[in-house]
Amino acid sequence: MKEFGTWLNDLSTKPLPGAVAAAAVTAAMGAALIAKAARITLEKRQLDGDARSTIQKLWNLAEEQRASLVDLASADDRAYRAVLDARSSAASSSTRTRAWLQATETPIRLAEECRLLLDYTAPLLDTCWPAVCPDPEIGMWFLETGIRAGLAAAQGNIAYCGDTPEARSLRLRIAALK
Secondary structure, X not given: OHXXXXXXXXXXXXXXXXXXXXXXXXXXXXXXXXXHHHHHHHHHOOOOHHHHHHHHHHHHHHHHHHHHHHHHHHHHHHHHHHHHHHOOOOOOHHHHHHHHHHHHHHHHHHHHHHHHHHHHHHHHHHHOOHHHOHHHHHHHHHHHHHHHHHXXXXXXXXXXXXXXXXXXXXXXXXHHHO
16 A cells, blocks of 8 residues: 555656546556455355356456556556657657647547446346445446546547547547547
């Protein structure tokens, strides 16, 4: 927890980490809560084959998404650091555009990954082991935060990406998440 305390201190006092990284960590906590509830449900409940398979797939997905969301927190730091570096007058226009494209890609990926896990979590709410039932619900709220934060950041950043084919593709992904 000491490292996390340092990270939180940096969040409040330094340019990086930023809001997308914070949302990614929040979403990763949501994925962890969902994974825990799925694991405990599999251990404690007698489920038929289809229900067991569905919850097992959810557990696997939640674990994968948890790790991916943590990676996105670091990716956001790298992407926004490139934006900060590209603000110098020596940076070319294409360098600045590439930096903003990546700074837009990362929050879109955050929203997409949160949406994917969120869409698969509903069956757990119906079969959840009673002692952990609040966990997936709270986890889903954290994922919803990731979606909203990712969309807000992406919509704010896309304005700096110009009208390139890459930017048009990002705009379509943003629209699909709304």
